[in-house]
Amino acid sequence: MAKLAKLDDIVSLCKRRGFIYQSSEIYGGLASCYDYGPLGSELKRNIRNAWWKHVVQMRDDVVGLDCSILMHPMVWKASGHADKFADLVTVCQKCGTRSRVDHLADAQGRSEEHTEHIDLETAESKAQDLSRKVCPACGAVGQFSQPMAFRLMFETRMGANIEDTMTVFLRPETAQGIFVNFRNVLDSTRVKIPFGIAQTGKSFRNEVTTKAFIFRTREFEQAELEFFCKPGTDEEWFEHWKQERFQWYLTYGIRKENLRFREHAKDELAHYAKACVDIEYKFPFGSGDWQELEGIANRTDYDLRQHQRGIRTMNDWYEKKGDLSKITLKEEAEDYQKGPLAYFDEETRERYVPYVIEPSAGIDRSLLAFLVDAYDEEQVRGEQRNLLRFHPALAPVKAGIFPLVKKDGMPEIAMNLYRDLKKYFAVFYDEKGAVGRRYRRQDEAGTPFCVTVDGQTKEDSTVTIRHRDSMEQVRVHLDQVKNYLLEKLEL
């Protein structure tokens, strides 16, 4: 099976077929931002819908949510993003190489423990003494500049009046919107633990470096589920969602040999996480090939408890006039188990703060994986046939509708069929040129079926339905075309 070798080929395919363009291209582009074209936007929406179908629609224990991107700044104080979502970086003044402070080793080869997501002030004080640290690039000792912090959240101003605006942040993850609505969902939907809340949407991170086309960008779309469960049952739910999410990628066509789990080592875990596993795909770029598609984490009760602290800190917010850097989160109450974000189990009469299992997927990088995995080239009668073997549910266009030739009443019949089918799913009408050419064009767009009206149609009202992968055709009565396709499409 032929395979795309390089990322360049994928980029070229995406542009040629209208999947993905460089953002603001006519102005020279904007780094790491991309636009989805006609086929890409359909594909992306289908992926989002497929996720929603399996994570929300088909389950009894998950409900949906769609939060605003801008949220109260205190959300990010409580979540830790406002203080901690930053890396401390220093520059070697001898060779100009940038290094993360926590990655530097001293002359004895010892390095600091992993300080990611540790409070910024703590990290700064710990990092004061760089005099014995060695530059990994040139070997110079103690030649480092004052460490700089990089705020990884995008900031903007809310309020039109310049005198009276507030700094707000573009969310760096969709998860917090779910946590802050935990109470609302509990009070309005009669859900009972265990249950989950899911949402998809854009998130923004000022990454130091972006990478590999749409794989890591500063603006990206997430599909996140926060599944709330009773402490003690968290490990089995973690396992459940691990299997569930892995299977989802297989269901929608990712080949098994290109997918794997990678467990996070203990020292790699964020401080609030009890366990974390990545689902990785073998991408045709980068040094390691295997790259993360989705992370599944056991976040314990950390987030809800943090927001209980946040709520208690609101007086400070007003007193310090919204200056997050001057606000310190209040310690949580002794009886935090009875706090506003706790859950009361009617059956066992217990009150507790639930644990959270979080499967967090990147829609854009999933799309890239589906695209790469579906791409195929094969030889047909000495000609190369390019095709995208998308799962029918993901395919941007479900069926091409053609008259075999542009005469003898065939276009009229085909057009009527087209008008009927487009009410149910995405179809494409084409009558130009040879039919073989039209078939091949649809192959390259990943369209799973083509319906052709031919000379026999006027005699017995049957048409041919041609399958993308096998190129085989079956005759189906005009009245049955819709049902035939609906069944095959697994919509």
Next chain:
RNA sequence: GCGGGCGUAGCUUAAUGGUAAAGCCCCAGCCUUCCAAGCUGGUUAUGCGGGUUCGAUUCCCGCCGCCCGCUCCA
């Protein structure tokens, strides 16, 4: 941000200090009764800006963007 590589039609490539060439694609028409057929015609390019020059796509500078590595992460 740093280091390395790169930037000519939609794509893949050519060429040049003096009218930027081709194949594929695309569009229109003719012809076509099942897998990129043929004929005719047509659209489209030197990433942006500055400098040197009579003249710059070519030489120089700056910027922008892309790829690889460091780093980071959904």
